[in-house]
Amino acid sequence: MATEIILQFDGPIARVRMSTENGVHVFSQETRQQLAATLDQLEADDNSQVVIFSSHGRTFCAGADVYELRSLNEQTAYTIAREGQELMSRIERLRPVTIAAIHAACAGGGSELSLACDLRFGAAGCRMGLPETSIGVIPGWGGTVRTARLFGPSVAKRIVLAAELWPAEAALGLGLLHEVFPDDEFQTAVEQEAARLLARGPVGLEMAKRLLNSFVPGDIDEQLEQEAVAFAACYATGQPQEGVNAFLEKRAAKW
Known part of the structure; x- marks a missing residue:
């Protein structure tokens, strides 16, 4: 069953929640289409001041559908990137x-979704990272570009090349998370952080966000194009297919 994207407008807060029966949320093609439709609604909404992306279950989001990744070739990999x-x-x-x-x-x-958000809050028991190089590919949905933009190339290399899921405190130290809260206080803490934002001037927040997002060296569109080309080039080697098969078969990859 595909992960469902549920949008709820709650006064000045819009809530986007991922839901799957088994609690493992993945961005299949169907789920990406749902996310696109959800973003259509959010872009048309003039009332929300805060959007919270969340989920329940075993994962926040496990990333792309590995079965889709296994079926890609160089051309389709570029398209999906x-x-x-x-x-x-x-x-x-x-x-x-x-x-x-x-x-x-x-x-x-x-x-990669989290890195596109303005603020990232984690529960103490969460883990976060970009494990793509462990299956012979690279983060292809902005992961290489945004880690370099947000944290600098040195920290970005540690995150991307290590291909690890970092425990919450380590993720906080790297900058992947802005704040970590105890598991049993997490939901309440996130709501309190949203309330703090709602107490600020809406126009000031909007203008500040716009300026901060634009204050980036380099051309992000060109960088994203380069990332997509590199993501696709991985598939020309056959290594992602071997990496995904090894992951699914729970064995070491034979590079």
Whole structure:
């Protein structure tokens, strides 16, 4: 069953929640289409001041559908990279302040969604990272570009090349998270952070966000194009297919 994207407008807060029966949320093609439709609604909404992305269950988001990744070739890999990048860029461009409320494991595309948000809050038991190089590919939905932009190339290399899911405190130290809260206080803490934002001047928040997002060296569109080309080039080697098969078969990859 595909992960469902549920949008709820709650006064000045818009809540986007991922839901799956088994609690493991993945960005399948169907789910990406739902996310695009959800973003259409958020972009048309003039009332929300804060958007909270969250989920329940075993993961915050496990990233892309590995079965889809296994079926890609160089051409389709480029297409899916550009599609995913545009979704994350639309999240980044949303007018309200965006919060990623990460209660559990957040990997790959889930981390790329989180990096597109303005604020990232984690529960103490969560883990977060970009494990793509462990299956022979790279983060292709803005992960390489945004880690370098947000944290600088040195820290970005540690995050991307290590391909680890970092425990909450380590993720906080790297900058992947802005704040970590005890598991049993997490939901309340996120609501309190949203309330603090709602107490600020809406126009001031909007203008500040716009300026901060624009204050970036380099051309992000060109960087995203380069990332998509590199993501696709991985598939020309056959290594992602071997990496995904090894992951699914729970064995070491034979590079």
